[in-house]
Amino acid sequence: MKKLIFGASLLALGLAGNAHAAGYQLNEYSITGLGRAWAGTGIMGDDYSALANNPAGMTLVKRSGMSVGMVEVEEYSVIKDDNGNGTKMHYGVPLPSAFGQWNVNDKLFLGAGFYVPFGLSTKHKTDSFIGQAPNFPVGAGGTRVSELEVMDTALAAAYKVTDKLSLGATVIYRYIHGNMTGNVNVPGMGTIGTADYDLDGWTWTGNFGAMYEFTPDTRIGISYRMKSKQTVKGDYTNTVVGVFDDGRASPDLPSSIIISGYHKLNDKLGLSASAKWTNWSVFKKFTMVAPSFPASIQEHNYQYRDSWTYSLGADIYLTDRWTLRFGAAYDQSPVRSAAHRSNRIPDVNRTWATAGLSYETDNWQVDFGYAHLFMNKGRTHNDFSVDAEYSSHSNMYGLNVQYKF
Helix, strand or coil, X not given: CCCECCCCEECCCCEECCCXXXXXXXXXXXXXXHHCCCCCCCCXXXXXXXXXXXXXXXXXXXXXXXXXXXXXXXXXXEEECCCCCEEEEEEEEXXXXXXXXXXXXXXXXXXXXXXEEEEXXXXXXXXXXXXXXXXXXXXCCEEEEEEEEEEEEEEEEEEECCCCEEEEEEEEEEEEEEEEEEEEEECCCEEEEEEEEEEEEEEEEEEEEEEEEEECCEEEEEEEECCEECCEEEEEEECCCEEEEEEEECCEECCEEEEEEEEECCCCEEEEEEEEEECHHHCCEEEXXXXXXXXXXXXXXXXCCCEEEEEEEEEEECCCCEEEEEEEEEECCCCCCHHHCCCCCCCCCEEEEEEEEEEECCCEEEEEEEEEEEECCEEEEECCEEEEEEEXXXXXEEEEEEEEC
16 A cells, blocks of 8 residues: 655554654645645645544535545665765655545534555665674564554544634544564574564544634644554564564554644735644554564664654745645654664654645645655664664655545
8 A cells, every 4th residue: 555654663563764754653644734844734724634633624624525645755865884884775655645525514524534644664775784783683683674554544523613613533443564574694694584574453543623713814723643552463474484473563653732823914825833742752662572483572672752843834825726835844853862763763853845836726626745854864873773874865745636526
């Protein structure tokens, strides 16, 4: 379905890589939001994605309709160690989304959506020095490939309590799939095989939101996304010793709170802002194991801290049909230091610069978005990773089509 970019720490399935919101969160299911760096998240009313963040914002969309979107994430990393070894990562990941909304009347709004709230993909080359972790025991392996897919299927409702206050709730059926592959290394023999976990599972979760409109041009919103916890199961395959069908892990995906505001200054300009807190401190240690083969156990000490994301955006209403957007954001990494950064999750602080454009007719709207991520350099220096320095950046390209009934 989709291989998500994760770049924080895949607690959930022992994956790790480079994420596009601190940790391995993803926001790429709103293309209009991409254009303004997700400022005003959930309360902008210019697409059908509010149910994924603040379902109360569904009351802003005055016509029933549906949308289909895609973001292509291009990841670039150069990795070096202190001995002059080097390697690169460059790959693309498509992130699809789809939403629909039915306005029952002027008070009640129902919606459904499919989108990707978390994900990761990290792909080190087969012969990369990153895979030659000398401190790993036989059966554990060094880093090769890490992939996480989290897919939400959601149903939502919003109710306009008064002319100014709206409330909303979303029920989410969440699927998680993770795949982690590493080299099996033996001192004096080098790499003799690979070890791979392939795990998946389902769980329920949800989010809630409220929005208050001071005037038709000024509003604020607050939303809460619940933590989700589940057991994922599957195969552990070690090419040296065999396949074991009792692989398992217990991933935690963090809760978060978003506060957003929007103010339309005049007929040509609207300003938006958001602050998002994510409870990454639920992710301390992550363990995967196949009990029938105890040597399969992998435990990583991540010790994440809670993190913040801040964003500012501007919508320029060029005409009744054309809207231009710009945005900037600062995304704080939950990684504490090089001692807790993994080659599977070399997450760092990042700064966003974004732009977007929409064209609207009577029934159709087409949205474009672009983002460039400037990422700080990050180092790994601990017992479960090869020491290395990461220099990375990323580009995102988004396209969304909406149809209004």
